[in-house]
Amino acid sequence: MRLRYIDEAQGKGGAEPLLLIHGHGSRIEEYDDLLPHLTPTHRVLVVDLPGSGYSDKPDRAYSLGLYEDTLLGFLDAVGVREARLGGGSLGGNLTLRLGHRFPDRFSRLAAWAPAGAWRPTRWLSDLGKTVGRLAGRLLFWPSVWVQSCYWYEPRWPKRAETLRDAFAYYREVMCRGFSRQYFEVGFDQFRHSHFGYARDIRQPTFLGWGDRDHALDMGRGVRELARLIPRSELRVFAGARHSLANEVPRELARACTEFFARPAT
Numbered sequence: 001m002r003l004r005y006i007d008e009a010q011g012k013g014g015a016e017p018l019l020l021i022h023g024h025g026s027r028i029e030e031y032d033d034l035l036p037h038l039t040p041t042h043r044v045l046v047v048d049l050p051g052s053g054y055s056d057k058p059d060r061a062y063s064l065g066l067y068e069d070t071l072l073g074f075l076d077a078v079g080v081r082e083a084r085l086g087g088g089s090l091g092g093n094l095t096l097r098l099g100h101r102f103p104d105r106f107s108r109l110a111a112w113a114p115a116g117a118w119r120p121t122r123w124l125s126d127l128g129k130t131v132g133r134l135a136g137r138l139l140f141w142p143s144v145w146v147q148s149c150y151w152y153e154p155r156w157p158k159r160a161e162t163l164r165d166a167f168a169y170y171r172e173v174m175c176r177g178f179s180r181q182y183f184e185v186g187f188d189q190f191r192h193s194h195f196g197y198a199r200d201i202r203q204p205t206f207l208g209w210g211d212r213d214h215a216l217d218m219g220r221g222v223r224e225l226a227r228l229i230p231r232s233e234l235r236v237f238a239g240a241r242h243s244l245a246n247e248v249p250r251e252l253a254r255a256c257t258e259f260f261a262r263p264a265t
Helices: 064-077 090-103 121-147 159-173 176-191 215-228 249-261
Strands: 004-008 016-021 041-047 083-088 106-112 206-212 232-237
Touching: 016 064, 016 090, 016 106, 041 064, 064 090, 083 090, 083 249, 090 176, 106 249, 121 159, 121 176, 206 215, 206 249, 215 232, 232 249
Parallel strands: 016 041, 016 083, 083 106, 106 206, 206 232
Antiparallel strands: 004 041
């Protein structure tokens, strides 16, 4: 599969690689406002995951495992052996999963509003994937409309504009592969939980949560992860909802940069 990606740093050589992973149904542009605050200190890489953005969208099975392996292959292809990881929602989910799988490759983790901060619900996962395969393109629009109600704090000034851009993007790229990944990856996340292995995540881990983000009991789940992960720290962003990189990019970048710069303990 062809993957669209960016590889950007303001400094001259030697910058620590940081792989940012976008959220569910999203794309590289999710981090447009975050990048300028991170590239002075990091070589930042962002990739459109398969089925998303302007990467290839084959009509095939999609899963968290596929995305993990794709990201590992991407880093190998661009010659990055070790990196820091960061991402929100699905991106936060994959950050924690990859950090647990390969602690020798990923030295520090930053996950905000990570999916998987819940108990697994296998029946819901199986039902959602089946429905998506049978009627994905028909059900995509009502599904994503409901989901979008929880992305941004209603009082965020750019909410309406950002939602218009997102739905225009969906209309542009809509195809069977796109709708299939939307349902299969989205519902695959309900099959898995971080709680079972969180105590084994040994890297320093930053966890972020917007205090208006209560869908799927996110606040409780993130606090539970902060309790379980041995070297974690939790930052709560007042007045923000789920999409922290859009709503509070400067504050999120500052918190992550300070975390990454702190000496390991």
